Amino acid sequence: MKRILYIYIALAAVFIQSCKKDLGNYDYMDTEVVRIDTGGIGATYRILRLSHLQIEPEIQIPEGQDLQYQWLLYGKQTTNNAVPPAKEVSNQLNLDYIISEPVGEYIAELIVTNNTNGLKSNVLFNVSVTANMEFGMMILYQTAQGGDVDFIRTPALSADIATTTQTKGLYSLTMGKYLAGQAKFIWSARQAYQITNWITVGSxxxxxxxxxxxxxxxxxQEELFRNRELEINPQAYVFTIGSQQVMINGDKLLVATTGFFESDIKFGSPADGDYELAPYLSPKVSSGLGAVGYDTKHSRFIRYFISTNTVGDFSAPVEGQAFDLRNIGKDMLYMTSGASNYTYAFFKDKTGDARWLYGLNFSATDNGALAIGAYNMTSLPEISSAKFYQVSGFGGYAYYATADKIYNYAYQSTNTASLAFQIPEGEEITCMKYYRPTPNSMVADKEERVLYVATWNGTNGKVYELAINETSGVVNQTPLNVFEVDGKVADMSARAKGFG
Known part of the structure; x- marks a missing residue:
């Protein structure tokens, strides 16, 4: 009995000793952990390519701590072997990054480093980058650093567009540099249920x-030409209704026939022949004609022969034609498409000050009856100062623009022109284009209801979005939108959605 009592006394002593305060000389510190509150932010971000990815997480910062931030972006791993490299995109707490990566699935990771104690915290966000190039106007412009591209989308261009947006710097963001040289053209080539769905940009x-x-x-360009020794000097480009990629390079005609694989669609050697082309092309050219250009050396229209990669004359005109395509004898000012899938060419007499509009049917076969009409523009107001032209696809009218005015020209009825729009003082017109997407799938009620006019004041560029009546050409005097552009606009082109 006494032995049991001694055991209890010993255990009690040990317990009391263990409860005594440790008076040793030790330093203790509570660990300060940074907490990232993602409540209400959402785990997945769906972002249009070349738009801003913006994430603003809440950070609970322990008092007196020095924090460092790092945002990483990397593609999701799709195989067991491929580990996508991480790209540092910001060193700020709040992320504001323009996504220039290709369409796909990504991870955005925020790493917070506590420099006071070296501890790290992190959080991951799913990012889905999607496409954004459906229905809109592409704007090619020149800056001091080089060429670049903006993309404009407004409710006037599609019933599916609810808000007005302007995505800036598509070229520089994609390439990591500006377009070299002097910007010349931009063109959207789209073919339903085919491989052709691309944008061509040239300087x-x-x-x-x-x-x-x-x-x-x-x-x-190193992969667009079969002849690597060819001097690169692009001047104009179109994708024709005959499914030909047609370009003028160094005053010569180059044609790339659409193939089954995109990689096969390259430009070969220039078409043989005695000619020098004006820098204008029309997309309304049938597959039978291949391509059409205007030979400034001999003042004539020439056509392309696919089988021999040569250019030559059109057939002799039948009786009653308005003019002979083989002998125009004038200087071309511009060429575009218009009503009835016709091509319209503006000319100046080689001597004197006469101006002309010629209509041609290059969407037909070469039967000697392609000259649709010739219209004398010489008496129109300020026609000798005209620099830019467009022809309606709906009615018998066209626009021509001087440095600061746009005129509505009724060529089929009265052969007169009236002032349609006055540009603000101090600005000069640099480009004028219809919203005319090809194909016009799902926007047939929108095409040619808007005219885009670009201006330059010596420092800044603007693009006016003008609502128009498609059958009369009357222009609403209040612009739907006015866009600021970081350069001088060289060209504009409508972007279609299409099928397939």
Whole structure:
């Protein structure tokens, strides 16, 4: 019994000793952990390519701590072997990053480092990058650094567009540099249920083909020409209704026939022949004609022969034709498409000050009856100062623009012109284009209801979105929108959605 009592006394002593305060000389510190509150932010961000990815997480910062932020973006791993590299996109707490990566699935990771104690915290966000190049106007402009591209979308261009947006710097964001040389042209080539769905951008010494859905690079000029020794000097480009990629390069005609694989659609050697082309093309050319240009050396229209890669004269005109395509004898000012799938060409007499509008049917076969009409514009107001032209696809009218005025020209009825729009003082027109997407699937009620006019004041560029009556050409005097552009606009082109 006494032995049991001694055991209890010993255990009690140990318990009391264990409860005594440790008086040793030790330093203790509570760990300060940074907490990232993602409540209400959402785990997945769906972002249009070349739009701003913006994430603003809440950070609970322990008092007196020095924090460092790092945002990483990397593609989701799709195979067991491929580990996508991480790209640092910001060192600020709140992320504001323009997504220039290709369409796909990504992870955005925020890493917060507590420099006071070296501890790290992190959080992951799913990012889905989608396409954004459906229905809109592409704006090619020149800056001091080089060429670049903006993309405009407004409710006037599609019933599916609810808000007005302007995505800036598509070229520089995609390529990491500006377009070299002097910006010349931009064109959207789209073919329903076919591989053709790309955007071609050219300057006087460079060329690039970009994916139509999101403007990612498909191939640059080194891969667009079969003849690598050819001097690159693009001047004009179209995708014709006959499914030909047609370009003027160094005053010569180059044609790339659409193939089954995009990689096969390259430009070969220039078409043989004695000619020098004006820098204008029409897309309304049948597959039978291949391509059409205007030979400034001999003042004539020439056509392309696919089988021999040559150019030559059209057939002799039948009786009653308005003019002979083989002998125009004038200087071309511009060429575009218009009503009835016709081509319309503006001319100036070689001597004197006479101006002309010629209508031609290049969507037909070469039967000697392609000259539709000739209209004398010489008596129109300020016609000798005209610099830019467009022809309606609906009615018998056209627009011509001087440095600061736009005139509505009724060529089929009265052969007169009236002032349609006055540009604000201090600005000069640099480009004028219809909203005319090809194909016009789902926007047939919108095409040619808007006219885009670009201006330059010596420092800044603007693009006016003007509502028009498609049958009369009357222009609403109050612009639907006015867009600021970071350069001088060289060209504009409508972007279609299409099928397939």
């Amino acid at each position: 006087d010494n460079s060329l690039g083909r970009f994916l139509g859905s999101d403007f990612t690079l498909i191939r640059d």
